[in-house]
Amino acid sequence: MLKYTIRRLIGMIPMLLLISIVVFLLAKAMPGDSLSGEIDPNNTNPQYIAEMREKLGYNDPLPVQYFNWISSFVQGDFGKSTRYKMPVSDLILERLPNTVFLGVTSLVITYILAFAMGIFAGRKPYTIGDHLIGGINYLGLAIPSFIAGVFAIYIFSFNLGWTPYAGSVDIRIPQGTFDYWMSRLHHVIMPAIVLGALATASYTQFLRNDIIENSRKDFVRTARAKGTSTSKIYNVHILRNSIIPLITFLGFDIATIISGAIITETIFTYPGIGQLFLTSVTSNDYPTMMAITLLLSLLTLVGNLIADILYGVVDPRIRLD
Amino acid sequence: MVNVTAGTAKPQEKSINMSPFAIARRKFLRNKLAMISSFFLLTVIIFSFLAPYITTQDITKVNISLMSLEPGGEHVLGTDKSGRDVFTRLLYGGRISLVVGFSCTALVILFGTVVGSIAGFYGGVVDSILMRFTDFVLNFPFLVFVIVLNTILFGIVNGLYVLIGVISLLSWGGVARIVRSKILAEKENEYILAAISIGCKPSKVIIRHLLPNVLSTIIVQATILFASMIVAESALSFLGFGVPQSIPSWGNMLSASQEADVLRDKPWIWMPPAIILVITILSINFIGEGLKDAFNPKSQR
Numbered sequence: 001m002l003k004y005t006i007r008r009l010i011g012m013i014p015m016l017l018l019i020s021i022v023v024f025l026l027a028k029a030m031p032g033d034s035l036s037g038e039i040d041p042n043n044t045n046p047q048y049i050a051e052m053r054e055k056l057g058y059n060d061p062l063p064v065q066y067f068n069w070i071s072s073f074v075q076g077d078f079g080k081s082t083r084y085k086m087p088v089s090d091l092i093l094e095r096l097p098n099t100v101f102l103g104v105t106s107l108v109i110t111y112i113l114a115f116a117m118g119i120f121a122g123r124k125p126y127t128i129g130d131h132l133i134g135g136i137n138y139l140g141l142a143i144p145s146f147i148a149g150v151f152a153i154y155i156f157s158f159n160l161g162w163t164p165y166a167g168s169v170d171i172r173i174p175q176g177t178f179d180y181w182m183s184r185l186h187h188v189i190m191p192a193i194v195l196g197a198l199a200t201a202s203y204t205q206f207l208r209n210d211i212i213e214n215s216r217k218d219f220v221r222t223a224r225a226k227g228t229s230t231s232k233i234y235n236v237h238i239l240r241n242s243i244i245p246l247i248t249f250l251g252f253d254i255a256t257i258i259s260g261a262i263i264t265e266t267i268f269t270y271p272g273i274g275q276l277f278l279t280s281v282t283s284n285d286y287p288t289m290m291a292i293t294l295l296l297s298l299l300t301l302v303g304n305l306i307a308d309i310l311y312g313v314v315d316p317r318i319r320l321d
Numbered sequence: 322m323v324n325v326t327a328g329t330a331k332p333q334e335k336s337i338n339m340s341p342f343a344i345a346r347r348k349f350l351r352n353k354l355a356m357i358s359s360f361f362l363l364t365v366i367i368f369s370f371l372a373p374y375i376t377t378q379d380i381t382k383v384n385i386s387l388m389s390l391e392p393g394g395e396h397v398l399g400t401d402k403s404g405r406d407v408f409t410r411l412l413y414g415g416r417i418s419l420v421v422g423f424s425c426t427a428l429v430i431l432f433g434t435v436v437g438s439i440a441g442f443y444g445g446v447v448d449s450i451l452m453r454f455t456d457f458v459l460n461f462p463f464l465v466f467v468i469v470l471n472t473i474l475f476g477i478v479n480g481l482y483v484l485i486g487v488i489s490l491l492s493w494g495g496v497a498r499i500v501r502s503k504i505l506a507e508k509e510n511e512y513i514l515a516a517i518s519i520g521c522k523p524s525k526v527i528i529r530h531l532l533p534n535v536l537s538t539i540i541v542q543a544t545i546l547f548a549s550m551i552v553a554e555s556a557l558s559f560l561g562f563g564v565p566q567s568i569p570s571w572g573n574m575l576s577a578s579q580e581a582d583v584l585r586d587k588p589w590i591w592m593p594p595a596i597i598l599v600i601t602i603l604s605i606n607f608i609g610e611g612l613k614d615a616f617n618p619k620s621q622r
Contacts, residue, residue: 259464
């Protein structure tokens with residue numbers, strides 16, 4: 001297993017290099033200087049641009065420029081934001097906790113909802129309850145997150161007044177108190193549900209089908225024959241077998257959350273990485289944009305890697321060469 | 322999944338002499354949900370493409386005096402903040418959304434099938450190179466790269482073509498993987514060996530012998546893709562990075578809901594595109610389910 005993991009990690013290196021090259025070339029294709037942010041894209045004085053280009057080594061050959069950029073990137077120097085006039089790394093660090101909080105809350109809600117619904121539907125298949133859950137799932141899979149988000153704000157924030165429709169926390173509450181965390185939770189709950197809707201639906205579906213399939217297997221019949229109570233069979237024997245494959249979804253969730261966060265954070269004006277990315281695109285803040293692009297690509301790569309490795313851990317029959 | 326019980330299973334003796342596609346067609350025609358969905362989708366398509374004959378309202382003209390009118394009277398679904406008729410824009414928007422969705426699906430299926438079938442048929446080095454490339458494309462976070470590429474290419478080429486090209490460029494990986502695995506399984510059959518041994522060219526073996534046998538998978542994939550491409554287009558337009566703002570599309574119309582006063586007080590501006598989008602996606606998904614079921618030889622219906 002360890003050997004497999006190490007091999008996968010080494011296999012990731014060329015992918016990392018390729019992605020960084022693609023991001024670098026995209027950054028070069030953008031107007032202005034999108035790597036260090038020292039040249040202001042809104043200043044069009046040709047003499048200023050020529051001077052800065054010379055100073056920043058823009059007349060060097062491309063491979064040299066790439067090497068300089070990637071070595072400073074690895075050291076955590078992502079350049080300077082042209083909009084906020086501060087290092088991009090500080091900007092990202094400021095927003096990252098919000099996105100992580102959103103992602104984790106979304107995962108927790110996904111797991112709770114999916115387990116409750118999946119176990120219920122799997123235990124009583126083809127009943128009204130199961131069909132109801134199936135219907136909700138179908139909607140969860142079919143409704144795009146931005147439409148779900150817009151409807152959620154319209155119904156729960158505007159008409160019912162249950163949740164706030166913008167921001168990540170009530171700024172009047174002092175930081176660090178219990179109320180502060182409650183306020184954060186209150187702000188994050190709606191975006192988290194919307195973000196997790198797709199994953200919840202697929203988890204529920206998977207759990208239900210797996211429970212139904214497992215309940216027909218021989219070990220369940222043996223347990224029944226020995227007089228084990230039905231609830232124990234379902235909650236211990238079957239559930240244990242059905243949970244394991246679910247673990248592999250975790251890696252894919254990272255990728256889903258990254259793409260989902262851009263949409264969800266924008267709808268709920270939630271100050272996270274996704275929203276920062278979109279504002280950087282609209283305000284021509286290329287250094288921030290490229291840094292986030294590379295960062296999110298790395299996270300997606302790590303997510304896919306985790307999914308692959310967990311797959312191998314869960315199912316020892318899978319040995320990819 | 323929603324379990325659909327359509328029609329009672331008739332004795333199967335009639336199907337003995339039927340071709341697989343005829344059996345599939347019969348199964349599909351008996352699936353009520355899929356038929357209702359097809360009917361709905363067809364209606365949406367016809368209405369969208371006949372838009373210029375159905376309404377005579379101008380979709381681009383800004384008219385301040387007709388700003389944000391409530392539904393009723395001359396404007397069936399009211400007007401938006403620039404005084405444009407919502408119903409008219411809905412019809413024209415459907416046209417753009419469907420065309421973008423359809424073109425992306427066609428390009429993705431074409432490219433995915435070509436890459437997948439070549440990789441699957443030749444195997445070996447060709448297969449590993451093509452599949453590593455596919456993995457590479459699949460590793461990009463879709464939304465992030467579509468937005469970045471769109472920003473770079475915007476203004477150089479027509480906005481609509483950029484969008485179609487960029488979405489397709491980043492989405493073909495999944496189709497390539499599925500087609501490859503199907504081809505891998507299919508080429509083990511003896512008739513392929515026979516075709517090769519009598520001297521068929523590889524291109525002929527792929528097109529004439531392999532592809533028809535994986536066609537059902539490709540059709541089902543195309544249906545699912547069509548729905549997700551429409552979602553991708555409208556999500557991007559909603560965020561302001563899709564179809565140019567001057568052209569109405571369902572996503573563009575929905576982006577009006579980002580203004581709090583529209584979202585709160587003028588639901589007639591954003592609700593129609595939202596609802597029609599959801600129903601369209603649902604019906605495409607139902608059609609996809611129906612097709613999958615129809616092509617599945619094990620399903621009893």
